[in-house]
Amino acid sequence: MIQLAINLKTDREIIDEYTRGNVEQATNEFVRRYKNFVYLVAFRYVRNYDDAEDITQEVFIDALRKLKDFRRESSLKTWLYRIAVNKAKNHLRKQRLISLVRFSRPEEDDEMDFPDHSQSNKLERKELEEKFLEVLASLPEKQREVFSLRYFDNLSFNEISEMLGTSVGGLKANYFHAVRKIANEMKKYLEE
Amino acid sequence: MGKKQLTRKEMEEMLPDYIFRRLSKEDCEAFEGSLPNFPDLAVEIEEVRKIFSKLENMDIDGYLERKTRNIPVKVANRFTKRKSPLEIFSLKGFVTAVAGFGVIIIALSIFLSKSFRNEIRLNESTNGFVRDVRIEKTPLISPEIPDSLVEFSSSFYGFDFPVGDGYINILDEKITEDLTELVNEDLVKLVDSKHLIHFSFEKQSELELIQNLERINEKEFQQIIKELKNVEI
Numbered sequence: 001m002i003q004l005a006i007n008l009k010t011d012r013e014i015i016d017e018y019t020r021g022n023v024e025q026a027t028n029e030f031v032r033r034y035k036n037f038v039y040l041v042a043f044r045y046v047r048n049y050d051d052a053e054d055i056t057q058e059v060f061i062d063a064l065r066k067l068k069d070f071r072r073e074s075s076l077k078t079w080l081y082r083i084a085v086n087k088a089k090n091h092l093r094k095q096r097l098i099s100l101v102r103f104s105r106p107e108e109d110d111e112m113d114f115p116d117h118s119q120s121n122k123l124e125r126k127e128l129e130e131k132f133l134e135v136l137a138s139l140p141e142k143q144r145e146v147f148s149l150r151y152f153d154n155l156s157f158n159e160i161s162e163m164l165g166t167s168v169g170g171l172k173a174n175y176f177h178a179v180r181k182i183a184n185e186m187k188k189y190l191e192e
Numbered sequence: 193m194g195k196k197q198l199t200r201k202e203m204e205e206m207l208p209d210y211i212f213r214r215l216s217k218e219d220c221e222a223f224e225g226s227l228p229n230f231p232d233l234a235v236e237i238e239e240v241r242k243i244f245s246k247l248e249n250m251d252i253d254g255y256l257e258r259k260t261r262n263i264p265v266k267v268a269n270r271f272t273k274r275k276s277p278l279e280i281f282s283l284k285g286f287v288t289a290v291a292g293f294g295v296i297i298i299a300l301s302i303f304l305s306k307s308f309r310n311e312i313r314l315n316e317s318t319n320g321f322v323r324d325v326r327i328e329k330t331p332l333i334s335p336e337i338p339d340s341l342v343e344f345s346s347s348f349y350g351f352d353f354p355v356g357d358g359y360i361n362i363l364d365e366k367i368t369e370d371l372t373e374l375v376n377e378d379l380v381k382l383v384d385s386k387h388l389i390h391f392s393f394e395k396q397s398e399l400e401l402i403q404n405l406e407r408i409n410e411k412e413f414q415q416i417i418k419e420l421k422n423v424e425i
Contacts (some may be wrong), residue, residue, distance in 0.1 A: 027271065031264040039263070049259065056260065060267040132247055151212065157265040172205035179208040183240040190243070 012075040018067050030067070030076075031060050037077065037153060038084045044129035044148055046095075048135060055091055059084045074162055077155075117183045128189075135185040141177055146171050147178035198226040203233055211240050 014033075018026035038059050043052040062083055070079065136144055145164060149155045157168045164171070198206070203226060209215045210223050227234055 024268070027268055028264050031267050034251070035260040035263045039256060039260045040225075053259070053263065056263055057267050057270060060263070061271050064267075064271050068209075128246060150208070169205070173201075175208050176204045179211070180236070180239060183243050186243045186246075187239065 012072070014126070015067060015070060015072070018050065027064060030064070034077065034080050035060075038080055040148070040152060041081060041084040042088045044137070044144065045085065046091055051091060051095075053097075054083065055087045058087055062087070073160065078159065078163045131189050132182070132186065135182050135189075138185075139181060143174045143178035143181070146174045147182070150175055196222065197229065198222055200230060200233075203227070203230055207233065207237065207240075211237055211244065 014026050014030050018030070027068070035056060039052055039056045042055040043049070046052055046055065059080060063080060070076070136147065139147065142164065146160055146166075149160045149163065150157070155163075157171050160166075160171055161168050164175070206215060206219060206223050209234065210220065227237075371422060
């Protein structure tokens, strides 16, 4: 017998499938759809590959346990964003505590080793990307988040407003300042 | 009728979307129509574009896809392994949950009582005589205690918060999070306020040794170093 994969299209369909008991496929679709988004959110906070992956898994397990009760007052993405930020912040608190108790420094930040397109400029490109992420990480949380959600995730200001609980006007101002700061810092770096 | 001229604030708010080509056609026309009024912004746009063009080739999606490739499988495995919270109300689960919760409460009580106790009295028997040994302790969190005396009990080092799968299966995760949050918050505040200066030692003699080491003068220190050279470790 040939079993056709169900191609779920919308968040609503995912939740409905899940509620109807088609857990495996709905779970798969749900995680596949949002894993990159959640991972990137987690990474922006913890800046460590393994921790970001652990947090991502925890976010989905948490979300799946509560998915049946999801009230659809916000989008799944917004809901996941909030869970991810909470988990990431809790994780950072724990890390801080552990690093203190064990007399050890916090783990050094992982770098995002983006693929290089040619060997000749590999090092230069890697350095540039690292610097970019360093600058991004140095921004105030609000600016960093609005920039990332808009620039990387292509979210609308309304969606970001719902996620961050800030007015659209405030977000636009934050976005502008984030872009300006990144550009200024990157310019200084490139001129060195 | 002339087109509406945008204010500087409006221009700044639209600038990033203009640079990254995310403005609607109408907004784009309005932005470009007003741009001659703000020559400094025109210069800024060119600079920002130049810088971001260098970053455009970052393959974020491809990178993320490789990093998160196995997450759906891992989540599915972990999710199916993890029992529903309702399952703890089976007899076995309930007993385990109560026992687990009791252990945590006892551990927390010990931790807190040790942290806040001012002194410990021990009856030490030596050669038939009973001596009263008094060890002074300083509280973990107390605004009256000078910074230098605030102690962090090393017993906390061995205290493992119930964040592992086993505990989460047993306990309602909310309880776990609340407990962790409670302790974390207090300790992080303590660290932020620089009240945490040094740690306790298992033996009083170890603490005294460290305290004495801080007081020795250079000559004595050099003598110790000299003597240590003869020690085979």
